Amino acid sequence: MSALLEQLIEGLRVLPGVGAKSAQRMAYHLLERDREGAQRLAERLLAAVEHIRHCAQCRDFSETEVCAICASPSRDRSVLCVVESPADRLAIEQATGYRGLYFVLQGRLSPLDGIGPRQLGLDVLAERLAGGEVRELIIATNSTVEGEATAHYLAQLARQANVKPSRPAQGLPLGGELEYIDRGTLAHAFGSRSEASG
């Protein structure tokens, strides 16, 4: 096989979820059917790597020192929502009418992997909470074991700075069928039932 082709196939394996076979298929596809697309992808990769960094305030990806949301004068600076990843922030932004600011951990506490408070920028967050502008910290980490541990840590951080910590409600998803809900969710939803209206 051509050396350049082998290098391309190996290069494609940096993509998550792409093994040897998929990388090979991708390389053949690009070379045979979409050389323009491959060239465009290369240019965009280079531009992204060169220009995209982390927002100095929320740690989300940004081309500018401070991202568009953090810089917006129309957002409510008294509410801060902590999420694990940029994808989580995007999901909240698209689904809810939330008008406060964000803080993106880019991970979760995981001491065994060497990811502690410092790696998640929690020292920066603590300083910000101490600043007095933030009055509520919405902790929207995932409800996994590590996400919950991170949430616990964040709640303590908030209380120390006299900021009110909150968590999005947990329960049955809207439109979900009881039969297909996992046991943990169902048990929790049953345990924390509230009075019905009507």
Added chain:
Amino acid sequence: MSALLEQLIEGLRVLPGVGAKSAQRMAYHLLERDREGAQRLAERLLAAVEHIRHCAQCRDFSETEVCAICASPSRDRSVLCVVESPADRLAIEQATGYRGLYFVLQGRLSPLDGIGPRQLGLDVLAERLAGGEVRELIIATNSTVEGEATAHYLAQLARQANVKPSRPAQGLPLGGELEYIDRGTLAHAFGSRSEASG
């Protein structure tokens, strides 16, 4: 979201099997965990697009006018194996002891998609068969409907040029694609090829 990030996510969708969600995950992964890998991938894409073309003799991908296999003095020039794709050629090369040459169609006859003999380079192949050097044409197209139709056409082409057409033994599972067959089956089928009908 950052415009460059959006462009990167859209750019990743040229990859086969990558939808909006996977492209987003890939972009986040590269930016957060492997910027070096992203840069390397970009460079390899550009090098591949610029330098990889088709071998003038077998139509496989090659950096040079004639690929390494076609140029090799140690290959048997009296046997020519026709495959649909470079991946098929690679699979045969890795699994069998085949020492002849190849011809890569880069597709299969599919009149409805506008892919006729000319698009597969069959005019070039016919000339080569007429040259008198080739004595056997191994037709290793996939055993799909279109692959079989292509095989039938190729067998006629061979007979017209007084070249013996053959097919790998029908040990290959029906409807299977050559690229994904296990080596043992492929090697066996190659060893017991028989004369082609048509």
